[in-house]
Amino acid sequence: MQWVKAKEAFDEVFDEQGQVRPHYASLISLLESFTKQDIDRRERLQKLALVSQGITFTVYGEKEGLERIFPFDFVPRIIPAPEWKRIQDGLVQRITALNLFLLDMYQEQKCLKDGVVPADLILSRKEYKRQLLGVVPSRKIFTHVVGTDIIRNDRGEYLVLEDNCRCPSGVSYVLENRALLNRVFPEFFGSYPVRPIKEYPTLLLDALQFVAPRSGQHPVVVILSPGIHNSAYFEHSFLAREMGVPLVEGRDLLVEGNHVFMRRTHGKRQVDVIYRRIDDDFLDPLTFRRESLLGVPGLVNVYREGNVALANAPGSGVADDKAVYAFMPELIKYYLAEEPLLGQVRTYVGLRRDDFRYMSEHLDELVVKTTGDAGGYGMLMGPFAGKVERERYLAAMKKEPGNYIAQPLIELSCHPTHTDGQFEPRRIDLRPFILYGDRVRVLPGGLTRVALRPGSYVVNSSQGGGSKDTWVLAPREP
């Protein structure tokens, strides 16, 4: 079998000499024992299973309601125990600091007064909800669920690329990918101590119940979804099934006497915790966007009164702002008096005049992103963009410099991926999921996304990305 090693980037499987790294040896020899026919047949089974079970996502901007399969690559990504330990500790530290930052931002704003972060950078963000100043969420937790994107640079260092503190999605694919791989290639699991991930829905439910405002009775938890046309609808429905809680839409909820209820066939029932998969702006037309039909009128007031818990708490979005990201290392030192355990990517902030000048002059070397958007929308890949495209983008940047950040292009690490009957290196990232309940927990592994197009850096599902099963190995017995 022909194996191709990545040229510029760090290769997850092969070292500089082209030798298989020890933790991949069993997998590679197993893959080599399969015939092409075997693999083709199993790939067919795999596709069939996805279509049949309706494991799909919806693509925006195309024909309405277009469901697509999220492509799955069966070559798993393996993370040895010591590497994972570093990632996990770094994430626990980071999420702890993010929460302290949010608590501060909606209370005393000490970090602004102490000049750790420029005040106008934070206060001008639309994700900062000044209506919620002074509101402390139940148990002081803002971000019950975070998905942090991690990449590896050309030296193999793990770097945080961004934190998703609003409604990070993808965990359903983490669980489905494992089930699918086990169904189609059960042999893989024989020679590796792969840490299980199936308990995620239980841990999520625990974390949600932990913040229920009413004590002394079984809390009523629901998932609030924008509905079937949302791109992550499958995940909303999946998590509701896995946790055994109702999946509701805005029209299923109503506010009465400063409590939230769901409309049922035989009267209403009070709701304690809402795992909302709707952005802040759509949550409550009385507080945020007036025209929103997805939300629940009066919901934010009930939250403010402490009669319902919202996960994640409204206003958390300011913590994953791409400009705030630039200050994370300082924030970790400020709140925890610790050095950051995980590195991150050098970031130029449009708001800073020097940074903006650098950005304008080096556009052809930089990846520029708008601070508000997610999912790979609205970004410029400088090194690959044409002159006209760069100039057009720059013109837009000049209108609102504060809306842009830029980072050098990182050579994302590569992983052998099965495409068109061959194994070829493709760029990957990693989105671990972090739950904040009675303590901060990290699901072992996460979603490894892979850029399926050769040479591409963009791993988003909406932009031609796929995913892999991610294995964290259990530590070896001493």
Place this chain on the structure above:
Amino acid sequence: MILSRVADGLYWMGRYIERAENVTRLLLVTEELASEALGLDEQVARAEWNHLQAIFPGPEIAGRPTARALAASRPAALSIDPNHPYSIFFSLRKARENARTVREALTIEVFVNLNDTYRELEALTPRQMADPPMFRDALGSVHRGIMSTVGAVEQTLSRDAGWLFLKLGESLERVFRTTVVLQIKLPGLLTHEPTVDLALFYTQWRNLLRGLSSLENYRKVFGARLEPVEVVNFLLFDPHTPRSVRYGTTAVKDYLDRIATGTDLSQPARILGKLVAAVSYEGPDLIRRGATVAFLDTVASELARAHDALATIYFGT
């Protein structure tokens, strides 16, 4: 007790799966009789297609098409046309959309069977539907898919409020469709004396039973010999065959009673209670009195009233 929206979704999912099954069955039965009768009596063949059009109304067909023209266009229209409001595809798509919105109230078995059947139907082309053997084979397979979906509902769903709403939708759709079929077919069948061909006359009666999947059940009670009066009474009043009006209205009432809590009767339960009493106490002399069609009209309008009432109190629509 479940969310009103989920109850609504399950109710319509039940209705659409049942409707898809009804269309499939009646389409297969009609197509078979129409092609068999074409050479013998063109009028009978054309009437069969026109009845089907009246039972499942869709876009009007211009002019007075021949039986041959109907046979060329109807199979594709009622099976795979996405714009025909009674095509199998339309109903299964609706059933699947409803299933997707209430998926957390279903099991994986139910969803997978429904989804696979939908995908199978989605892959069929007009050219295949124009080829009778291929059409019969494909629809036979779709029919089995629908049956296994219903089987998955029986085998795996918890008997909770959600299940009751799904079954309520299914049973209401079923008895309503029986009523409509009888409303449309009986006037012709009852006034026409066997003229041209006695065998063809009985074939039409036999097909009425087959169309309501009651032929074998009828034979178990009356034997192979078909008596029109007995066929009508069987389809109206038999207490055991699942597509008789009596069985169907009783089933709807039963689900409504189980959904209602407390001692107060709900408005839809009241409507159905009176309707079941009327059906149960009506006698076999209905035909002799010439009151069959009027009776069927009452049943249909009371069922429609019950639907409106239950949508108001349970779904808030």
